[in-house]
Amino acid sequence: QVQLVESGGGLVQPGGSLRLSCVASGFTFSSYAMSWVRQAPGKGLEWVSDINSGGGSTYYADSVKGRFTISRDNAKNTLYLQMNSLKPEDTAVYYCEVGLSGHDYWGQGTQVTVSS
Numbered sequence: 001q002v003q004l005v006e007s008g009g010g011l012v013q014p015g016g017s018l019r020l021s022c023v024a025s026g027f028t029f030s031s032y033a034m035s036w037v038r039q040a041p042g043k044g045l046e047w048v049s050d051i052n053s054g055g056g057s058t059y060y061a062d063s064v065k066g067r068f069t070i071s072r073d074n075a076k077n078t079l080y081l082q083m084n085s086l087k088p089e090d091t092a093v094y095y096c097e098v099g100l101s102g103h104d105y106w107g108q109g110t111q112v113t114v115s116s
Helices: none
Strands: 003-007 010-012 018-025 034-039 045-051 058-060 068-073 078-083 092-100 103-106 110-114
Touching: 003 092, 018 034, 018 092, 018 110, 034 068, 034 078, 045 068, 045 078, 045 092, 058 068
Parallel strands: 010 110
Antiparallel strands: 003 018, 018 078, 034 045, 034 092, 045 058, 068 078, 092 103, 092 110
């Protein structure tokens, strides 16, 4: 079955960096666009970034543009999110997401906390 496992979250000071990873299984990873979304405490899901199947096209929410970089390694079935210049408002649970046959799948998420 489809499985997405995120990792790499943690506590970081404002201005710091983290790299999130998402290992995918149960589908042909290299054939599908992937996304990162996040949910801040008490708020709804917020789209963060998309990447196409080949990795050549990327898209970002205005709130993270210029600070976050999405990438993928199709040989390793792994999606990444490099997060730099982190701000307290980036605090959230981060999920990778894929849409397959009309269904959306998410992992368990990884917590990112930006605080001094």
